[in-house]
Amino acid sequence: MNINDYRRAMDRIVPDDALKERIMNQKNIKKKYTPARRVLTVALAAALTIACLFTVAFAASPELRTAVLSFFRMEEREQVPNSSAKPEGPDISKADIGELVKAQYIKMDKYYSLSGDLLTDLTWSEDHRTLEDAKFWEIKDNELVPVEIDLHTQQMDVTYGGVRYRGELYWYIRDGVLYPFKGTPLGVDTQPEDQWYVRAFSGRTDALLLCVSQGRQMEYTETSLLYHLDTGETEELFAGVDPAILTDSDGSIWSPNANRALITGRASAQYPNGREWLYDRETRTLTDVSTLGGAGAEFGIFVDDDTLVLRVYTYTPDYDCEAVASWVYDIPTGRAVQTLKESPIYNEQDEDPYGIIPFYGGWAMEIGQDGSACLINLVTGERTVLENFTFQKNIDFWLNPSGSKLLYYAKDPETGGFGISQLGVIDLEEMTFIAFDREGYENLHEGGIVWENDNTISIEASSLDGETQYLLLYQF
Amino acid sequence: MRQTVSADEFETAYDTYSAAVYRLALVYLGRPADAEDVTQEVFVRLLCCAPAFTGEDHKKRWLLRVTANLCRDQLRGIWRKQVTGLEDVLLAAPAQEREALDAVMALPEQYKLPIHLHYYEGYSVAEIAEILKLGQSAVKMRLKRGRELLKIELEGSY
Numbered sequence: 280m281n282i283n284d285y286r287r288a289m290d291r292i293v294p295d296d297a298l299k300e301r302i303m304n305q306k307n308i309k310k311k312y313t314p315a316r317r318v319l320t321v322a323l324a325a326a327l328t329i330a331c332l333f334t335v336a337f338a339a340s341p342e343l344r345t346a347v348l349s350f351f352r353m354e355e356r357e358q359v360p361n362s363s364a365k366p367e368g369p370d371i372s373k374a375d376i377g378e379l380v381k382a383q384y385i386k387m388d389k390y391y392s393l394s395g396d397l398l399t400d401l402t403w404s405e406d407h408r409t410l411e412d413a414k415f416w417e418i419k420d421n422e423l424v425p426v427e428i429d430l431h432t433q434q435m436d437v438t439y440g441g442v443r444y445r446g447e448l449y450w451y452i453r454d455g456v457l458y459p460f461k462g463t464p465l466g467v468d469t470q471p472e473d474q475w476y477v478r479a480f481s482g483r484t485d486a487l488l489l490c491v492s493q494g495r496q497m498e499y500t501e502t503s504l505l506y507h508l509d510t511g512e513t514e515e516l517f518a519g520v521d522p523a524i525l526t527d528s529d530g531s532i533w534s535p536n537a538n539r540a541l542i543t544g545r546a547s548a549q550y551p552n553g554r555e556w557l558y559d560r561e562t563r564t565l566t567d568v569s570t571l572g573g574a575g576a577e578f579g580i581f582v583d584d585d586t587l588v589l590r591v592y593t594y595t596p597d598y599d600c601e602a603v604a605s606w607v608y609d610i611p612t613g614r615a616v617q618t619l620k621e622s623p624i625y626n627e628q629d630e631d632p633y634g635i636i637p638f639y640g641g642w643a644m645e646i647g648q649d650g651s652a653c654l655i656n657l658v659t660g661e662r663t664v665l666e667n668f669t670f671q672k673n674i675d676f677w678l679n680p681s682g683s684k685l686l687y688y689a690k691d692p693e694t695g696g697f698g699i700s701q702l703g704v705i706d707l708e709e710m711t712f713i714a715f716d717r718e719g720y721e722n723l724h725e726g727g728i729v730w731e732n733d734n735t736i737s738i739e740a741s742s743l744d745g746e747t748q749y750l751l752l753y754q755f
Numbered sequence: 756m757r758q759t760v761s762a763d764e765f766e767t768a769y770d771t772y773s774a775a776v777y778r779l780a781l782v783y784l785g786r787p788a789d790a791e792d793v794t795q796e797v798f799v800r801l802l803c804c805a806p807a808f809t810g811e812d813h814k815k816r817w818l819l820r821v822t823a824n825l826c827r828d829q830l831r832g833i834w835r836k837q838v839t840g841l842e843d844v845l846l847a848a849p850a851q852e853r854e855a856l857d858a859v860m861a862l863p864e865q866y867k868l869p870i871h872l873h874y875y876e877g878y879s880v881a882e883i884a885e886i887l888k889l890g891q892s893a894v895k896m897r898l899k900r901g902r903e904l905l906k907i908e909l910e911g912s913y
Contacts, residue, residue: 281855282855282874284849284851284852284854284855284856285852285855285856285858285859285874285875286874286875287852288852288853288855288856289778289856289871289875291852292774292777292778292781293773293774293777294773294774294777294790294791294794295787295791298773298777298791298794298795299769299773301795302769302794302795302798302799303765303766463903463904492863499863499864499865600888627881627885629809630807630809637890638890639890639892639893675881675891677891677892678892690879690881697879727880727895727898729895729899
């Protein structure tokens with residue numbers, strides 16, 4: 280059974296012929312419709328007028344003057360590997376792209392994953408519950424060095440909310456970092472006891488975050504517990520929180536030091552985009568995010584242990600997100616400062632799109648109607664114009680986990696996969712923006728690009744015949 | 756700017772995209788009757804509220820986005836039974852196809868929509884982010900976790 284079975288099954292599914300007739304009959308009903316975009320445009324125009332007044336004021340202030348960052352397009356080009364000869368195991372080669380980028384190409388007979396800085400091959404039992412074999416390699420410059428890992432295992436057995444969660448838990452510790460994992464039996468034979476997963480928690484090596492869930496689809500709820508590896512016992516992380524909030528939550532997002540969390544609530548008729556609460560473990564207080572700083576925010580994002588970026592989105596009646604505003608909120612003092620006035624959001628589907636592209640973190644980018652691009656620091660409000668750079672529809676940016684670098688890539692729409700024709704990074708601390716062109720990318724099917732850690736970008740790819748897998752790693 | 760959709764344009768759009776809209780709604784809601792209701796509402800919105808499309812791709816993405824939004828809206832407001840299978844719609848399908856469909860349908864909602872849009876409709880992470888109004892990192896994470904949770908072979912199927 281594979282994904283092609285799913286595709287074939289889906290191909291069989293078509294709506295009933297009578298549905299078309301029903302709709303064709305209904306379409307004769309005239310509806311009065313007031314374009315929301317027009318109403319909002321008036322409001323935005325007023326807001327922008329005010330914003331322009333502020334911009335003039337900012338321009339007069341030296342510390343708020345707009346900075347400039349030049350786009351540097353390297354002369355050196357990458358020659359993307361494309362050999363389809365299937366290796367017997369993982370194999371690595373290295374290529375420097377100019378003096379600025381280190382690339383490593385891992386060629387594989389099947390897909391291996393990365394855990395931390397190790398290439399990892401895990402073999403699971405047929406029911407995906409038990410680990411039968413595990414191999415690890417250290418990724419050296421031009422060499423994959425097998426390493427022995429002290430792999431721990433434990434039978435996890437926890438009862439929470441009337442559900443008994445059980446299964447094999449595995450972990451190892453390397454360079455003071457805990458790497459936990461488990462099998463993935465969820466799927467066609469899902470059991471309530473399988474609905475849990477684990478994550479490292481705030482740098483601890485003696486305990487981890489155990490997330491237990493119940494229900495499916497919109498009934499999905501999840502809560503987090505602290506699981507002690509030495510005793511197998513759990514500890515409540517949300518002491519004092521109204522149980523009704525926890526039973527209606529579908530997850531939590533933790534600050535880096537895990538002293539605070541955002542508890543995310545499921546959507547409801549009253550709160551169509553869900554709700555969020557900020558929980559402070561020390562004071563055991565819970566605050567509705569929409570009340571923080573009077574911003575009326577829909578949700579928050581931790582940019583450090585004490586700071587949230589608060590976002591407010593504006594929607595049209597047909598649920599298009601049309602505008603965004605942002606505040607920075609200092610949790611200890613409760614002070615909120617607006618760093619982005621309500622501004623049109625960039626919508627790629629527009630003919631000549633322009634507006635704000637918010638990233639998940641403390642940054643956004645404003646795209647002008649002429650393709651000009653300006654970085655916005657959502658913590659300070661500072662703006663940095665990207666010089667010698669024109670934004671186009673096939674371009675994407677993506678923040679790394681700590682928010683210190685912004686991945687940049689341009690996609691070739693003529694290719695079947697991502698087809699990344701240009702790859703680069705904006706270093707938000709050093710304020711540099713470099714990129715290089717790629718040659719031969721069309722000979723691979725590039726299926727995904729991701730930050731593996733704060734400094735390493737990986738591209739998942741396969742040969743066009745699907746026989747050989749690639750993991751392409753880049754460090755800028 | 757809104758546009759007026761003529762009867763011919765509407766019919767063409769329905770013939771071209773109704774299956775994609777219906778399939779996405781079915782993946783989301785699980786019940787054919789609910790999927791039909793949403794399909795109907797989506798195409799009524801095409802008549803009354805459609806923006807000026809820049810092309811067919813734009814039109815399809817808009818329809819799928821409205822589908823996802825209406826499905827979400829429908830699920831929020833009503834009490835629902837757990838949905839476990841699709842016997843009604845796939846009686847004649849081979850067992851492995853039904854199992855594959857059930858496997859995807861059994862995923863939590865936050866994973867199965869990105870999985871369907873990526874592996875069936877062929878959309879990229881950026882396009883799925885646009886359709887589902889999610890950040891690209893969230894889409895990537897959901898695809899990654901969805902793949903982990905899914906007990907069918909996906910490798911090499913990008």
